[in-house]
Amino acid sequence: MQPNTPITLGEFIIQRQADFPYSTGELSSLLSSIRLAARVVNREVNKAGLVDVLGASGKENIQGETQQKLDVLAHNTFIDALTSREVVCAIASEEEEDYIVVSDKDNGKHNKYVVLMDPLDGSSNIDVNISIGTIFSIYRRITEPGTPVQEQDLLQPGNKQVAAGYVLYGSSTILVYTTGNGVNGFTLDPSIGAFYLSHPNMKFPEAGTIYSINEGNYIHFPMGVKQYLKYCQEKKGNRPYTSRYVGSLVADFHRNMVKGGIYIYPSGTNHPNGKLRLLYECNPMAFIAEQAGGKATDGFTRILDLEPKELHQRVPFFCGSKNMMKVVETFMKTF
Numbered sequence: 001m002q003p004n005t006p007i008t009l010g011e012f013i014i015q016r017q018a019d020f021p022y023s024t025g026e027l028s029s030l031l032s033s034i035r036l037a038a039r040v041v042n043r044e045v046n047k048a049g050l051v052d053v054l055g056a057s058g059k060e061n062i063q064g065e066t067q068q069k070l071d072v073l074a075h076n077t078f079i080d081a082l083t084s085r086e087v088v089c090a091i092a093s094e095e096e097e098d099y100i101v102v103s104d105k106d107n108g109k110h111n112k113y114v115v116l117m118d119p120l121d122g123s124s125n126i127d128v129n130i131s132i133g134t135i136f137s138i139y140r141r142i143t144e145p146g147t148p149v150q151e152q153d154l155l156q157p158g159n160k161q162v163a164a165g166y167v168l169y170g171s172s173t174i175l176v177y178t179t180g181n182g183v184n185g186f187t188l189d190p191s192i193g194a195f196y197l198s199h200p201n202m203k204f205p206e207a208g209t210i211y212s213i214n215e216g217n218y219i220h221f222p223m224g225v226k227q228y229l230k231y232c233q234e235k236k237g238n239r240p241y242t243s244r245y246v247g248s249l250v251a252d253f254h255r256n257m258v259k260g261g262i263y264i265y266p267s268g269t270n271h272p273n274g275k276l277r278l279l280y281e282c283n284p285m286a287f288i289a290e291q292a293g294g295k296a297t298d299g300f301t302r303i304l305d306l307e308p309k310e311l312h313q314r315v316p317f318f319c320g321s322k323n324m325m326k327v328v329e330t331f332m333k334t335f
């Protein structure tokens, strides 16, 4: 090892343990199980073209989407990892209608944390070798430990998250997370299977010149978004901006956080509440965005303050550099 070898995610988690308000080591253990599952999914993603994991599973999920084989594999991998330690009492996933009660020796009743996740983000990109991801969101249960876990433990507003993060399986694999003390990114060295701190204290640039939106849906967009797009494309000052859209939220978000930009999945006549899921996608990304100095709203209201009503609830999502968010919010209010 070189003397200046960056620290690993495992070491970082231990170093930062004292930052947690309830520092019993349980959250550290939970994060370690996510790190392990990410490595397993990364391995499967990397050899996807060689083994039979591409394509549809033949089933539909509760979102009405055709499940891909890798959606199911990632879901199962994360569930296995999260239930193998006595920390998590319930898990909700984009891929399963009901939340899963963890049944350890005492039905998980004494475990304090709940996890909500999008095991495989960017399903439409799996078969074409384009970046995909995993998103996770962690809360402490609000009902008394020792009693059966309730749905209300999972339906907490995003401002109650204790940790959130994502894994981007891209040109390299990076795990980015926050526990409410800034945002740090760890790149996987696949030859030894360790994540190294590569992006300490990540910050959303205040201003940016990239906008990410599925413009094919233009006809369905609200007037505020249509006008904002016109603004992005106008020749004035540093505009027109650059348009970049991967179609995997994790990849689009990560690029915008590194370079400065805005991501929009608005409501539309085809998606009255937008497409993205509040609990599995928007809340964790909003927490990370704010921790990095960015902003996330539904066009009007802070994402983290929305009161969830159901597990698979969708909301419009506007997220990115502060200055760009300010402009789009003005358009939303005006038109």
Ligand code: AHG
Binding pocket: 065, 094, 118, 120, 121, 122, 123, 124, 214, 247, 248, 249, 250, 275
């Ligand atoms: P998922 O693959 O987990 O269902 O999420 C897909 C989401 C998100 O990753 C992406 O930004 C968006 O859907 C893309 O939607 P469109 O194809 O409608 O643009």
Ligand code: MN
Binding pocket: 063, 065, 094, 123
């Ligand atoms: Mn999906």
Ligand code: MN
Binding pocket: 118, 120, 121, 122, 249, 281
């Ligand atoms: Mn997703």
Ligand code: MN
Binding pocket: 071, 094, 118, 119, 120, 121, 122, 123
């Ligand atoms: Mn998904």
